[in-house]
Amino acid sequence: xxxxxxxxxxxxxxxxxxxxxxxxxxxxxxxxxxxxxxxxxxxxxxxxxxxxxxxxxxxxxxxxxxxxxxxxxxxxxxxxxxxxxxxxxxxxxxxxxxxxxxxxxxxxxxxxxxxxxxxxxxxxxxxxxxxxxxxxxxxxxxxxxxxxxxxxxxxxxxxxxxxxxxxxxxxxxxxxxxxxxxxxxxxxxxxxxxxxxxxxxxxxxxxxxxxxxxxxxxxxxxxxxxxxxxxxxxxxxxxxxxxxxxxxxxxxxxxxxxxxxxxxxxxxxxxxxx
Amino acid sequence: xxxxxxxxxxxxxxxxxxxxxxxxxxxxxxxxxxxxxxxxxxxxxxxxxxxxxxxxxxxxxxxxxxxxxxxxxxxxxxxxxxxxxxxxxxxxxxxxxxxxxxxxxxxxxxxxxxxxxxxxxxxxxxxxxxxxxxxxxxxxxxxxxxxxxxxxxxxxxxxxxxxxxxxxxxxxxxxxxxxxxxxxxxxxxxxxxxxxxxxxxxxxxxxxxxxxxxxxxxxxxxxxxxxxxxxxxxxxxxxxxxxxxxxxxxxxxxxxxx
Numbered sequence: 001x002x003x004x005x006x007x008x009x010x011x012x013x014x015x016x017x018x019x020x021x022x023x024x025x026x027x028x029x030x031x032x033x034x035x036x037x038x039x040x041x042x043x044x045x046x047x048x049x050x051x052x053x054x055x056x057x058x059x060x061x062x063x064x065x066x067x068x069x070x071x072x073x074x075x076x077x078x079x080x081x082x083x084x085x086x087x088x089x090x091x092x093x094x095x096x097x098x099x100x101x102x103x104x105x106x107x108x109x110x111x112x113x114x115x116x117x118x119x120x121x122x123x124x125x126x127x128x129x130x131x132x133x134x135x136x137x138x139x140x141x142x143x144x145x146x147x148x149x150x151x152x153x154x155x156x157x158x159x160x161x162x163x164x165x166x167x168x169x170x171x172x173x174x175x176x177x178x179x180x181x182x183x184x185x186x187x188x189x190x191x192x193x194x195x196x197x198x199x200x201x202x203x204x205x206x207x208x209x210x211x212x213x214x215x216x217x218x219x220x221x222x223x224x225x226x227x228x229x230x231x232x233x234x235x236x237x238x239x240x241x242x243x244x245x246x247x248x249x250x251x252x253x254x255x256x257x258x259x260x261x262x263x264x265x266x267x268x269x270x271x272x273x274x
Numbered sequence: 275x276x277x278x279x280x281x282x283x284x285x286x287x288x289x290x291x292x293x294x295x296x297x298x299x300x301x302x303x304x305x306x307x308x309x310x311x312x313x314x315x316x317x318x319x320x321x322x323x324x325x326x327x328x329x330x331x332x333x334x335x336x337x338x339x340x341x342x343x344x345x346x347x348x349x350x351x352x353x354x355x356x357x358x359x360x361x362x363x364x365x366x367x368x369x370x371x372x373x374x375x376x377x378x379x380x381x382x383x384x385x386x387x388x389x390x391x392x393x394x395x396x397x398x399x400x401x402x403x404x405x406x407x408x409x410x411x412x413x414x415x416x417x418x419x420x421x422x423x424x425x426x427x428x429x430x431x432x433x434x435x436x437x438x439x440x441x442x443x444x445x446x447x448x449x450x451x452x453x454x455x456x457x458x459x460x461x462x463x464x465x466x467x468x469x470x471x472x473x474x475x476x477x478x479x480x481x482x483x484x485x486x487x488x489x490x491x492x493x494x495x496x497x498x499x500x501x502x503x504x505x506x507x508x509x510x511x512x513x514x515x516x517x518x519x520x521x522x523x524x525x526x527x528x529x530x531x532x
Contacts, residue, residue: 001320001488003395005386027518035522066384066404073364073383081500084387085363128515132507139503141390142357142496150499153507161514185521192517200510 023164232260
């Protein structure tokens with residue numbers, strides 16, 4: 001006799017876009033700090049992508065509230081053990097870092113670039129947080145499947161990484177970037193993330209066993225197996241293997257990975273509530 | 275802190291008159307709702323944002339082939355370890371000085387996380403106010419020396435109100451008496467403050483297994499896995515970060531890659 005919170009498409013979009021924002025930011029921070037001079041474009045796109053997405057995330061969260069004008073009430077309390085509470089704080093702090101890194105990504109002064117790199121290292125902690133906490137939020141409810149999932153946060157983080165990287169990759173393609181070093185490294189990082197995501201997903205399902213039925217069988221199963229596992233992870237990995245040098249294939253795989261990330265949030269959020 | 279107050283619902287005394295349900299609606303000014311067909315006398319099928327007290331009608335098959343008609347007036351359990359209270363990010367859900375759990379309607383912003391955190395499906399979202407609602411333990415009444423409206427209205431003393439430790443003692447005696455009368459499955463639900471959720475401040479005497487009354491056998495605090503889930507997420511972040519680090523550090527080779 002449990003009740004579901006009635007979180008629908010706005011929350012699905014929030015989980016999806018929050019994952020991309022966090023993933024794109026920490027990817028940018030890693031490229032910025034540990035990559036070479038030719039990775040600058042990846043870093044800048046990552047920072048600049050995370051900023052509007054974070055703003056959009058905030059708007060989605062506020063719009064989904066029963067009383068949107070009371071959204072600041074979330075910031076009157078800090079419960080460090082409560083994913084919803086630290087999530088509101090974390091999103092705000094992440095937005096601040098995203099803003100700082102975005103502004104500094106236009107600077108050419110050595111001092112400012114150094115500051116940006118240092119700031120983004122701290123900010124990437126909040127990027128990882130933003131991608132993962134939504135999963136931990138769901139896994140600490142009284143509802144079946146959500147509450148049974150010990151790896152929901154880990155899975156959402158891996159998905160945030162793969163979709164964040166795919167989003168940067170797609171923007172590189174759309175901006176007509178030359179097939180330089182940065183893109184190749186980014187695609188490699190995305191492949192690592194996707195392989196890891198598949199692995200986490202397998203353990204996630206194994207640990208859940210029959211509790212995973214809401215997504216592995218029934219109404220949501222075709223979307224889960226076809227949309228996430230097939231089109232969102234396995235096919236992109238195969239495409240990457242056979243067509244690594246073709247730019248258009250990189251764009252197609254990026255779109256597929258993004259769609260898969262959306263499907264993951266959709267089936268997880270909606271299946272338990274239907 | 276004042277002494278903990280409690281409600282003891284003795285289902286063996288319930289006659290299904292629903293005076294409690296009506297008294298609750300009247301005192302708390304909860305609007306009328308369209309009835310629904312539940313297949314029995316029960317209405318509604320579950321708690322709503324306008325039904326805080328709900329008399330449940332259960333038909334339990336007996337070995338003889340007859341049906342036992344079990345009645346139970348259900349309500350928010352005011353858990354000592356309350357999932358809704360832990361989940362609330364605004365501080366709207368709070369514990370009163372009497373140990374009950376209440377929602378401040380002027381603070382709640384309708385995020386609905388508490389709805390998913392209640393192991394009993396009590397907390398309900400009100401679409402008109404945009405806030406969540408549940409039994410207040412008649413907070414206004416108990417702070418003015420009155421018992422909750424439901425307990426006051428109950429004609430058979432199925433719902434009793436008082437100090438928790440006294441009620442628990444009373445309830446234990448009642449179980450013994452019922453067992454002596456042949457109700458061998460008579461048991462208390464949530465009376466033990468060392469039991470699940472630290473004990474329920476609205477606890478019950480049941481005549482059958484909790485599942486018969488649609489109650490979970492041993493509900494647990496939904497937030498119990500925050501640390502494990504967070505550590506696993508941090509592990510995931512380390513692997514993902516390391517992968518990206520390796521990809522971006524890998525100079526020279528990358529040129530031929532794209």
